[in-house]
Amino acid sequence: MAKDGGVSCLRRSEMIGIGIGELESPPLDSDQVHVLAVDDSLVDRIVIERLLRITSCKVTAVDSGWRALEFLGLDDDKAAVEFDRLKVDLIITDYCMPGMTGYELLKKIKESTSFKEVPVVIMSSENVMTRIDRCLEEGAEDFLLKPVKLADVKRLRSYLTRDVKVFADGNKRNLTTPPPLPPLSATSSMESSKSTVESPLSMVVDDDALTMSPDVCNFSCGFAD
Amino acid sequence: MVLFVCFEQLSPIFLYNSVSWSTLAMNTTVVAQLQRQFQDYIVSLYQQGFLDSQFSELRKLQDEGSPDFVSEVVSLFFDDCSKLINTMSRSLEQPDNVDFKQLDSGVHQLKGSSSSVGARRVKNVCISFKECCDVQNREGCLRCLQQVDYEYKMLKTKLQDLFNLEQQILQAGGTIPQVDIN
Numbered sequence: 384m385a386k387d388g389g390v391s392c393l394r395r396s397e398m399i400g401i402g403i404g405e406l407e408s409p410p411l412d413s414d415q416v417h418v419l420a421v422d423d424s425l426v427d428r429i430v431i432e433r434l435l436r437i438t439s440c441k442v443t444a445v446d447s448g449w450r451a452l453e454f455l456g457l458d459d460d461k462a463a464v465e466f467d468r469l470k471v472d473l474i475i476t477d478y479c480m481p482g483m484t485g486y487e488l489l490k491k492i493k494e495s496t497s498f499k500e501v502p503v504v505i506m507s508s509e510n511v512m513t514r515i516d517r518c519l520e521e522g523a524e525d526f527l528l529k530p531v532k533l534a535d536v537k538r539l540r541s542y543l544t545r546d547v548k549v550f551a552d553g554n555k556r557n558l559t560t561p562p563p564l565p566p567l568s569a570t571s572s573m574e575s576s577k578s579t580v581e582s583p584l585s586m587v588v589d590d591d592a593l594t595m596s597p598d599v600c601n602f603s604c605g606f607a608d
Numbered sequence: 609m610v611l612f613v614c615f616e617q618l619s620p621i622f623l624y625n626s627v628s629w630s631t632l633a634m635n636t637t638v639v640a641q642l643q644r645q646f647q648d649y650i651v652s653l654y655q656q657g658f659l660d661s662q663f664s665e666l667r668k669l670q671d672e673g674s675p676d677f678v679s680e681v682v683s684l685f686f687d688d689c690s691k692l693i694n695t696m697s698r699s700l701e702q703p704d705n706v707d708f709k710q711l712d713s714g715v716h717q718l719k720g721s722s723s724s725v726g727a728r729r730v731k732n733v734c735i736s737f738k739e740c741c742d743v744q745n746r747e748g749c750l751r752c753l754q755q756v757d758y759e760y761k762m763l764k765t766k767l768q769d770l771f772n773l774e775q776q777i778l779q780a781g782g783t784i785p786q787v788d789i790n
Binding site for chain 1: 662665666668669674677680681684685688713716717719720721723724725726
């Protein structure tokens with residue numbers, strides 16, 4: 384991944400023509416939702432960035448948990464008191480990343496004073512119950528199964544707008560009520576197995592994809608149940 | 609001949625425009641033919657399992673503001689494939705010293721990005737590849753590596769043909785058909 388030290392992790396040559404990831408971004412419109420996206424995969428970063436922009440979000444995409452903390456000003460132990468409050472309305476992060484996992488990043492964000500109220504959404508290519516549960520217990524707002532689709536991002540956007548309004552009033556942000564639970568149903572698909580997590584508390588289950596095994600991310604996540 | 613001249617007098621723009629009515633008429637037919645060709649081709653790619661619904665999700669993200677979004681994303685994906693395959697090939701080189709951990713990492717990345725662009729066949733090979741890694745089957749891994757190399761190159765060619773068709777449609781003044789895949 385690019386080691387240019389900046390938060391925009393695409394090299395200039397990669398950004399040309401794609402029209403995303405400007406290094407010098409225009410000043411933030413205070414009404415515009417600002418999302419911090421974290422994913423070690425360049426392809427996934429580009430897709431998620433486009434998905435978010437198409438739903439009118441301002442996006443900062445970084446390639447690691449460390450860069451995310453750096454961007455948020457959480458990378459050292461200095462008190463964030465003097466730090467200009469950075470406006471981040473949502474953090475969306477991949478789960479399996481080398482170095483710091485999305486789960487570890489989630490924990491650090493929830494431990495911080497400045498950003499613990501910011502909703503964090505976890506993305507993962509694997510539909511592992513224990514993984515989902517662990518993230519939700521740690522305070523994740525939602526869990527998206529990759530590959531992420533426009534409908535997933537639109538759903539995030541819809542409950543995010545409500546949250547931002549409440550927050551702007553100065554009230555402590557409450558978790559939005561999850562949508563009504565659809566009945567659990569096994570779906571068979573012609574394509575290779577595909578499951579979607581509709582809300583934190585409900586799932587459409589494809590028997591092939593759902594695993595109850597200990598959550599192991601061999602190369603990077605480093606822990607197992 | 610007389611008819612042709614009449615049209616030109618009726619429509620001043622054609623006095624200055626090098627495109628004649630007959631050429632326009634031909635263009636419309638050409639566009640329709642190209643559009644049909646495009647439609648048939650992309651449907652065949654889905655039917656033959658080269659692409660899955662995630663590819664059509666990516667197409668939804670393309671618009672006038674980002675007309676080359678899909679081709680640029682897949683181009684990055686193919687670059688990714690090439691790099692990862694090289695790395696994995698090196699990991700598999702020495703029969704008594706295979707770095708299965710690095711291999712697993714490479715396969716995971718490839719599986720992820722192929723899934724994100726809708727490269728179905730590539731993704732499916734990655735699933736088998738992972739299984740070979742898990743049991744440390746070097747021979748199996750070598751076969752999968754070869755297969756994944758073949759599949760991504762095949763897809764690259766197919767998509768290049770698809771994008772060329774798109775360009776031809778646009779150059780002929782047509783619009784690219786929406787193709788809904790369930």
